[in-house]
Structures are given as structure tokens and as C-alpha cells.
Amino acid sequence: MLVVMKAQATPEEIEAVCAYIEKLGFRAHPLPGAQRTAIGITGNQGEVDRGNLEELSGVAEVIRVSKAYKLASRDVKEEDTIIKFPGTDATIGGRDLAIVAGPCSIESREQAFAIAEQVAASGAQFFRGGAYKPRTSPYAFQGMGLEGLKIMAEIREHTGMRIVTEALDSESLELVAEWADVIQIGARNMQNFSLLRQAGKLRKPVLLKRGLSATLEEFLMSAEYVMSEGNYEVILCERGVRTFSDHARNTLDLSIIPAIQRLSHLPIVVDPSHGTGRRDSVLPMARAAVAAGADGILVEVHHQPEKALSDGPQSIYPAQFARMMDEAGQIAPIVGRHLPRGIHVAAATA
Ligand code: PEP
């Protein structure tokens, strides 16, 4: 159920409707739009009695949302969600493309800084790097943990780039939320519902990767888990799915971009690194992703990929990343987008 407020509804009227919904034992999710505020109602198993709601001051109408995902749906919020990063000009989901670049794993301070400096010089606004790694083998490098998070915080300080890194479980979630700007939830955790709920209780953007065999509906339902707890800043990430194709690690499903954009207001970025698993396929698929309307690219970059402790074969060289930025910058205006170069951070006020 969705309560659509009148365009001229006051904050007090919106608050009163939310309080009424909560008093009925449901959860109210006020989602301000450009024209009017809509209030999503969750927590109801069946129908909510709409009778009284329609009587409340400032209410325009009460409508049923038939889709299983509600808060993620365009029915509830028509305009695209734009995620902002306070104190900077970086956004995810607006006209500007968001580029997230960095190594698969943080391996050392030297490695992380070497890569960070080069991707920052090419204009990346976001730096990625895993401190907690979901590895297929328990004997493979598992990440530097807290030390890795601290290195990334130093990189933010030094370059201005905002930090995107993965939380593997509730323990790492708390630390990642404390140190990073965006919490990544990996493909293998896309349906870890308790982790999604916990991330939903935080007030930090969540970058949710599509599961290895997740359908579009399952993907949006996972976003819904996060949003149902009150965290509406979810970024979807297409990173390839398992198919019979054996020429690449995964099959990058770019056709999910328009499908998601039709159904949901959430931003969607594309990861051509995990999506293909091959360095030589990353640039072509990054170009295709921008052309298809993605809101950004998440890409693995390593200055010495042959020495990388994880995902070396799919990591591009910094010079290739520079080229990717040039190409994305040229394609962007054709599809009505813009590629910002570099991040501007407001000077700290004393
Ligand atoms: C990663 O981004 O390094 C990663 C492990 O991604 P995914 O969860 O998509 O495999």
C-alpha cells in the first residue's frame, strides 16, 4: 500500500500520516519526490484498511502496489534515486556517471596507494578494494581486514575519492560501515537476508551485487530487504551471471539495465571485471555498459596484475583505465550523460 500525499502537504501532515501508519502496527517509509511525497507501508501481510487513511489531512490518494518489491519500485517513487556524498560533488544515479576503480583486494599500503594515485589521476571519484574477501577456497588470500580498511581511509584522506568495500558478515559490516562510504554486499551474499536487514538498519549507501544466478525479481527483492529497514540508498550492480557460455568467467547481462530502469528508481552500475573475468573484455563491455544506460562502472585495476593476490587476470592496467575513462567520457553525451573527472571535496570548516 502506498499513500500519495498532496503536492502542497506540509511536513507536519506527512509526519501525522506516518505516525498513524505506525500506530496501526505497520512501518511507514516517507519517500520525497520532486512533485510530492509518497509514503510506502510495509509490514502488512494482507490488505491495510485504507478507509481512514484517505481521510487524513494532506492525503491525495491511497493505492495498492501489486509488485512484490514496493520501496524499490517506480510505483512508489517515480524519479530516479540520486545518492549524494556529503561534502563532495560525487553522486550515483544522476546525470553524472559514477566510476568506482581499484584492486580486487587491498594487499599492502604500497600496492593500494600506487593504484589509488593512478585511478585518481584519471578522474575516478570512488576507490574500491576488498579488505574482507569472499574466496572460493578457504586457503586463498582472505583480505587484510581492519588494516585494509584503514589504508582505504587514508586513501580517501589523500585523494578525496570515496571508498567502496565489501562487508562479508555482521562483524565486518560494522567495521565497513564505520570506515567506508559505500558498503558492498557481494554476489554470494545477495540473498543473505539477515545481512541485508542489518545493512538496512545502517545509514550508509549499499552497493548490492547481483547473485550468480539471481533473476531480476530476486535481485530487486534483495534491495527491498535493505530498504524495508529504512535504508533507501541502494545501488544495484550487474556483475555477470552463470550461463553455458564458457568463453568468459560469467555472462554480463547488460539487458538487465533497461529492465531495471523500467521497474525501479534505484541506480544500477555495471562491473565488467567480474562480468567477464578477462582483461581484454573489460574495456569493450565498459563501453557497452555506458551505451546501454548504466549509471556507472565498477572496475578492477592493478598496477601489477600478474602479482595480484586475487583476480589478476581480470584486472586492467592503470593505462587501460585511463583509456576506459576517455572512451566512457566520449560515449556519455550520446546517451545524455556526463563523465565527471575527479572529485571535489569541500574544505573542512574549522
Ligand atoms: C569483488 O567485487 O571483488 C567481488 C568479490 O565481487 P562479486 O561479489 O561480484 O563476486
Ligand code: MN
Ligand atoms: Mn574481485
